[in-house]
Amino acid sequence: MASIYNINGATLINPRQRSLHSSGDVCPLSSDYSRCRKVGRQARNRCFPSIIRAVVAKPELDFSDPNWKRQFQEEFANRFNLPHLRDHLDLKPRPTTFSHKNRSPQPVDCVSANGYVNDDDRALLKVIKFASPNSAGAECIDPDCSWVETWVHRAGPRKQIYFEPDQVKAGIITCGGLCPGLNDVIRQIVFTLEIYGVKKIFGIPYGFRGFFEEGLAEVPLSRAVVQNINLQGGSLLGVSRGGASVSDIVDSIQARGIDILFVLGGNGTHAGANAIHNECRKRKMKVSVVCVPKTIDNDILLMDKTFGFDTAVEEAQRAINSAYIEARSAYHGIGLVKLMGRSSGFIAMHASLSSGQTDVCLIPEVPFKLEGPYGVLQHLEHLIQTKGSAVLCVAEGAGQDLLEKSNATDASGNVVLGDIGVHLQQQIKKYFKSTGFPADVKYIDPTYMIRACRANASDAILCTVLGQNAVHGAFAGFSGITVGICNTHYVYLPISEVITSPRYVDPNSRMWHRCLTSTGQPDFM
Ligand SMILES: Nc1ncnc2c1ncn2[C@@H]1O[C@H](COP(=O)(O)OP(=O)(O)O)[C@@H](O)[C@H]1O
Numbered sequence: 001m002a003s004i005y006n007i008n009g010a011t012l013i014n015p016r017q018r019s020l021h022s023s024g025d026v027c028p029l030s031s032d033y034s035r036c037r038k039v040g041r042q043a044r045n046r047c048f049p050s051i052i053r054a055v056v057a058k059p060e061l062d063f064s065d066p067n068w069k070r071q072f073q074e075e076f077a078n079r080f081n082l083p084h085l086r087d088h089l090d091l092k093p094r095p096t097t098f099s100h101k102n103r104s105p106q107p108v109d110c111v112s113a114n115g116y117v118n119d120d121d122r123a124l125l126k127v128i129k130f131a132s133p134n135s136a137g138a139e140c141i142d143p144d145c146s147w148v149e150t151w152v153h154r155a156g157p158r159k160q161i162y163f164e165p166d167q168v169k170a171g172i173i174t175c176g177g178l179c180p181g182l183n184d185v186i187r188q189i190v191f192t193l194e195i196y197g198v199k200k201i202f203g204i205p206y207g208f209r210g211f212f213e214e215g216l217a218e219v220p221l222s223r224a225v226v227q228n229i230n231l232q233g234g235s236l237l238g239v240s241r242g243g244a245s246v247s248d249i250v251d252s253i254q255a256r257g258i259d260i261l262f263v264l265g266g267n268g269t270h271a272g273a274n275a276i277h278n279e280c281r282k283r284k285m286k287v288s289v290v291c292v293p294k295t296i297d298n299d300i301l302l303m304d305k306t307f308g309f310d311t312a313v314e315e316a317q318r319a320i321n322s323a324y325i326e327a328r329s330a331y332h333g334i335g336l337v338k339l340m341g342r343s344s345g346f347i348a349m350h351a352s353l354s355s356g357q358t359d360v361c362l363i364p365e366v367p368f369k370l371e372g373p374y375g376v377l378q379h380l381e382h383l384i385q386t387k388g389s390a391v392l393c394v395a396e397g398a399g400q401d402l403l404e405k406s407n408a409t410d411a412s413g414n415v416v417l418g419d420i421g422v423h424l425q426q427q428i429k430k431y432f433k434s435t436g437f438p439a440d441v442k443y444i445d446p447t448y449m450i451r452a453c454r455a456n457a458s459d460a461i462l463c464t465v466l467g468q469n470a471v472h473g474a475f476a477g478f479s480g481i482t483v484g485i486c487n488t489h490y491v492y493l494p495i496s497e498v499i500t501s502p503r504y505v506d507p508n509s510r511m512w513h514r515c516l517t518s519t520g521q522p523d524f525m
């Protein structure tokens with residue numbers, strides 16, 4: 001079924017629809033930009049509007065059929081239906097032991113009828129009615145841009161649960177790169193598990209590696225152990241990339257007797273967790289796998305934001321402010337800041353917006369030229385001539401087509417990127433030297449500083465709610481789900497729906513346009 005999501009300046013085309021984009025100038029994903037670039041400027045400029053045309057033209061949907069909307073919504077509801085342990089096991093629920101008002105597990109008759117989320121509660125995924133497919137960031141299904149409601153499942157504690165808390169062994173694992181707030185989530189998961197009455201809570205050290213590497217013992221967790229871990233950054237459990245086969249991990253889960261596994265990680269981790277969930281289901285194991293999305297890159301689909309992103313932006317804008325001060329104080333000063341963002345430019349875009357001092361923001365989703373009359377270098381020269389200084393912020397995944405490719409990957413299979421920051425620094429110096437009017441380039445690469453820090457207040461709250469809801473989701477019997485915030489409401493989503501692609505900045509979105517308005521930068525092509 002056709003679908004376009006566009007939330008807070010991000011676009012996704014479900015890769016299942018990729019066949020729709022096989023010809024011409026359609027560029028749904030950043031990896032397709034190079035192909036797009038080859039078809040020339042005019043075609044390239046049509047890239048994002050073409051996404052809309054491609055989806056509108058989806059052959060299976062017959063918009064003359066008065067039932068098309070109902071069909072679409074039914075299929076959407078099926079896709080977003082939450083996988084449950086009941087799907088493969090014959091299970092009876094029991095009344096919950098979770099109580100809002102008491103810190104200890106409650107006997108059944110003390111559980112108040114109110115304060116629980118009904119399984120039929122839903123949150124609206126999209127809240128804008130677009131009048132036209134040409135509206136900024138439009139996500140339309142039919143040519144008239146009809147209003148089609150899409151609902152997702154509301155997160156929270158249920159009245160009925162599918163585990164006996166005092167018999168449960170729960171495991172927590174943190175995978176991928178660091179992210180502010182990991183400890184906050186671990187802490188809230190432990191607190192909430194204890195309130196349900198769980199006694200056996202363990203951390204698996206160093207990501208998926210902890211399941212198979214000898215000598216890495218489980219870390220016993222309790223309220224006392226995690227009480228203050230939110231005061232520092234990093235992960236109490238450690239993180240890693242790479243890992244064992246899914247089958248070996250599930251063998252290990254079986255051998256350890258884990259009933260509920262909480263998996264904190266990004267896109268790669270979610271793919272791994274979904275594979276673990278599917279393998280458990282195949283083996284008819286009563287194991288609930290619940291993810292909490294973690295990434296400073298904010299590249300997880302459908303969500304308003306992931307935890308750690310806000311904090312990373314706050315730290316990143318400090319680097320931009322420093323670059324500004326250096327550039328402003330130097331004669332012909334240029335401040336250059338490289339920020340993380342492997343394939344999505346959210347950190348660079350938001351840090352540029354929040355600092356307000358960026359003159360040029362370069363992100364992976366928007367191609368640019370360095371040389372020539374429309375290139376970045378000439379624009380920098382113009383800025384030096386008119387303002388005396390300039391600040392440039394670049395995401396690590398930007399401009400990779402300007403660099404030599406190594407084809408190397410990290411342990412998780414992520415492409416090792418060329419260093420666009422160093423390249424820009426060299427090219428800017430070279431250019432200004434050749435013009436006979438050298439610039440003073442101050443290069444700041446705050447890479448790990450923006451993520452190896454404690455979560456800020458906003459992220460700490462997000463982590464708290466996500467951590468608690470992860471536990472509620474597991475006790476409700478769901479497995480293969482992740483928790484997120486959509487349009488300010490907390491929801492559960494099937495992992496399969498959030499791993500279809502990374503989330504990208506949509507160059508046609510209002511947010512990117514706002515960034516351009518703020519920087520005042522031209523189109524560098
Ligand atoms: N497609 C996949 N299937 C199974 N496991 C995966 C997959 N992609 C990544 N992983 C595993 O998930 C973990 C984290 O992945 P990584 O890409 O490094 O970080 P992130 O989860 O933050 O994207 C690694 O241990 C990696 O081996």
Ligand SMILES: O=P(O)(O)OC[C@H]1O[C@](O)(COP(=O)(O)O)[C@@H](O)[C@@H]1O
Nearest residue numbers: 176177178266295296297340341342
């Ligand atoms: O050096 P590391 O630890 O591999 O991490 C670098 C990567 O971490 C990130 O910030 C976040 O990546 P993950 O979401 O996969 O953890 C990327 O933007 C960056 O490329």
Ligand SMILES: [Mg+2]
Nearest residue numbers: 176266267268
């Ligand atoms: Mg990743």
